[in-house]
Amino acid sequence: MYYSKLLIPTLKESPADAEVISHKLMVRAGMIRQLAAGIYSVLPLGLRVLKKVENIIRDEMNRIGGQEVFLPSIQPAELWQESKRWDFYGKELLRIKDRHDRDFCYGPTHEEVITDIVRKEVKSYRQLPQILYQIQTKFRDEVRPRFGIMRGREFIMKDAYSFHADEEDTKKTYEQMAQAYANVFTRCGLKFKQVQADSGTIGGSFSHEFAVLADSGEDEIGFCDECGYASNIELAESRPVSSTTPADGEDKLNEVHTPGKKSVEEVSEFLGIPDKQIVKTILLENENGLVAGLVRGDHEINTVKLKNFIGCEWLLPASEKTIEEKLGLPCGYIGPVELDIPVYADQALFTLQNFVTGANKADTHFTGVQVQRDLKVREFGDFRSILPGDPCPKCKNGIYQVKRGIEVGHIFILGTKYSEAMKALYLDSNGKENLMIMGCYGIGVGRTAAASVEQNHDEKGMVWPLNLAPFSVVIIPVNFKKEDLKNTCESIYNQLLEMGIEVLLDDRPDRLGVKLKDADLIGIPLQIIVGPKNLEEGNIEIKIRKTQESQLHPFPQAIKDIPNILKDL
RNA sequence: CGGGAUGUAGCGCAGCCUGGUAGCGCACUUGCUUCGGGAGUAAGGGGUCGGAGGUUCAAAUCCUCUCAUCCCGACCA
Numbered sequence: 001m002y003y004s005k006l007l008i009p010t011l012k013e014s015p016a017d018a019e020v021i022s023h024k025l026m027v028r029a030g031m032i033r034q035l036a037a038g039i040y041s042v043l044p045l046g047l048r049v050l051k052k053v054e055n056i057i058r059d060e061m062n063r064i065g066g067q068e069v070f071l072p073s074i075q076p077a078e079l080w081q082e083s084k085r086w087d088f089y090g091k092e093l094l095r096i097k098d099r100h101d102r103d104f105c106y107g108p109t110h111e112e113v114i115t116d117i118v119r120k121e122v123k124s125y126r127q128l129p130q131i132l133y134q135i136q137t138k139f140r141d142e143v144r145p146r147f148g149i150m151r152g153r154e155f156i157m158k159d160a161y162s163f164h165a166d167e168e169d170t171k172k173t174y175e176q177m178a179q180a181y182a183n184v185f186t187r188c189g190l191k192f193k194q195v196q197a198d199s200g201t202i203g204g205s206f207s208h209e210f211a212v213l214a215d216s217g218e219d220e221i222g223f224c225d226e227c228g229y230a231s232n233i234e235l236a237e238s239r240p241v242s243s244t245t246p247a248d249g250e251d252k253l254n255e256v257h258t259p260g261k262k263s264v265e266e267v268s269e270f271l272g273i274p275d276k277q278i279v280k281t282i283l284l285e286n287e288n289g290l291v292a293g294l295v296r297g298d299h300e301i302n303t304v305k306l307k308n309f310i311g312c313e314w315l316l317p318a319s320e321k322t323i324e325e326k327l328g329l330p331c332g333y334i335g336p337v338e339l340d341i342p343v344y345a346d347q348a349l350f351t352l353q354n355f356v357t358g359a360n361k362a363d364t365h366f367t368g369v370q371v372q373r374d375l376k377v378r379e380f381g382d383f384r385s386i387l388p389g390d391p392c393p394k395c396k397n398g399i400y401q402v403k404r405g406i407e408v409g410h411i412f413i414l415g416t417k418y419s420e421a422m423k424a425l426y427l428d429s430n431g432k433e434n435l436m437i438m439g440c441y442g443i444g445v446g447r448t449a450a451a452s453v454e455q456n457h458d459e460k461g462m463v464w465p466l467n468l469a470p471f472s473v474v475i476i477p478v479n480f481k482k483e484d485l486k487n488t489c490e491s492i493y494n495q496l497l498e499m500g501i502e503v504l505l506d507d508r509p510d511r512l513g514v515k516l517k518d519a520d521l522i523g524i525p526l527q528i529i530v531g532p533k534n535l536e537e538g539n540i541e542i543k544i545r546k547t548q549e550s551q552l553h554p555f556p557q558a559i560k561d562i563p564n565i566l567k568d569l
Numbered sequence: 570c571g572g573g574a575u576g577u578a579g580c581g582c583a584g585c586c587u588g589g590u591a592g593c594g595c596a597c598u599u600g601c602u603u604c605g606g607g608a609g610u611a612a613g614g615g616g617u618c619g620g621a622g623g624u625u626c627a628a629a630u631c632c633u634c635u636c637a638u639c640c641c642g643a644c645c646a
Binding site: 009219479 | 581639
């Protein structure tokens with residue numbers, strides 16, 4: 001392509017509302033423009049990158065037997081009512097009415113639609129398994145969209161769904177998907193981790209996410225370098241604690257006056273005891289009422305783990321209002337002693353004794369509290385979030401590290417959640433009806449591109465890996481008005497095209513500096529700079545974007561080497 | 570949804586406190602010069618000051634409402 005024919009509106013300054021580097025650079029490079037909060041237009045250069053990502057995904061999906069389909073973005077409410085998600089999904093589901101006042105939604109995901117197709121068209125075990133995927137725009141009405149294309153409300157997503165006759169087969173496809181995902185992100189040039197994850201509102205039993213490590217990520221990933229165990233912090237297991245508590249030196253339960261001291265920090269300072277000797281009582285609410293979670297003062301409760309343990313539909317921190325209304329207790333002084341709701345205690349309490357808790361009375365705490373003597377704990381378990389430096393749960397010597405990650409892919413085994421709700425059945429070889437077992441597998445296309453920028457940039461701009469770069473090579477004439485330079489550039493351009501290389505010729509009348517700055521900003525891997533002095537001596541300059549290394553090469557011979565240079569990038 | 574902030578030319582901003590009819594840098598157009606890392610110069614085009622209402626002789630500026638966008642949190646994945 002000729003640069004002058006493309007709309008690449010680059011900017012010298014970043015827009016004021018961009019926070020993360022990928023957002024700033026993609027706007028500056030003229031790849032995206034915001035239309036409304038969390039809604040972006042993708043301009044030609046940006047689309048070239050997204051198509052690269054999509055095509056890598058297509059290739060890997062097709063390789064494991066995926067079949068591409070195109071599904072409606074507007075979906076009827078009936079389908080969502082059938083799966084019970086019409087009520088469950090909440091405000092994130094953008095609901096719309098048509099002219100007949102019928103309810104529809106803009107699809108945030110497509111389990112319902114795909115299950116509807118398969119239940120109608122697939123009847124026999126002979127037709128299973130089926131792996132179907134789509135690459136389309138979805139819409140989730142996020143409370144707070146941010147970070148440009150990384151967390152928009154409208155976004156492009158690849159979603160694959162698989163249908164199986166049995167769990168073993170589902171598992172097999174799940175593993176193939178995991179491998180395909182690893183291939184995709186490797187080909188995209190990303191440093192990523194496959195981590196254990198919670199399945200959230202999508203549902204299902206088994207799930208991993210693919211996280212690109214980056215400081216701007218919204219997920220926290222706990223991992224062990226010794227054995228490779230990695231998990232979203234929501235799920236990251238603590239090493240089990242043995243339940244033996246030495247019974248020596250028991251103190252008496254003692255009430256102390258702690259005026260105005262509510263937080264662990266305040267109480268610890270006031271009483272002059274370490275925060276590890278304090279037990280926090282967190283009141284949570286679910287569909288069945290209030291429950292209490294106990295964790296050590298230096299730990300944080302993990303509501304995802306507790307929710308999964310209890311097996312409830314939802315679990316949220318109770319508001320101060322609810323606590324005062326339902327229990328009549330003052331916030332900040334709540335404790336587990338004589339507390340008349342189910343109490344779930346983190347296993348770290350096994351080894352604690354003579355600790356401090358709230359006394360369920362304003363300005364008062366208990367000291368000398370003992371688990372066995374003073375508390376009625378319904379269950380002990382792993383209910384806290386791990387911390388960096390905690391011992392790895394899977395190996396002897398490993399230590400947890402915690403880093404931030406961008407969730408670019410997520411795979412789930414759904415089981416029969418949707419096939420049951422929507423009656424997706426097949427006949428087995430005995431002529432008996434069975435529920436199909438399902439899996440679903442998503443990749444955020446735009447997010448993957450943005451994650452790549454987060455990982456590959458410098459102060460001059462983006463540094464695209466070859467596989468995602470909008471063009472592989474940019475030819476930069478020092479002066480395109482000079483006939484001989486122009487001819488040389490066009491000849492290089494045509495030769496590279498012949499070789500099947502995606503090449504951009506910067507034919508703009510601008511000065512060299514402008515063209516070099518833009519080339520650096522948009523991050524094309526290889527720059528060929530053609531100037532009169534070098535050309536007179538039979539040379540052209542080839543510069544590698546990533547390293548900024550520049551070398552003179554004999555012209556025209558060097559053109560033949562370009563594919564090799566690209567290969568080595 | 571709670572807290573905070575901002576809306577003035579395509580982009581980045583000043584002006585607002587102390588009302589007097591809109592400005593700077595970049596970008597854009599034209600001429601001349603320049604031409605290997607975001608050129609210099611001269612001339613120019615472009616703004617219902619987010620919107621509505623109010624106060625006033627007079628509102629970008631003061632008041633009220635509203636909309637939009639961003640940040641922090643909660644939420645979501």
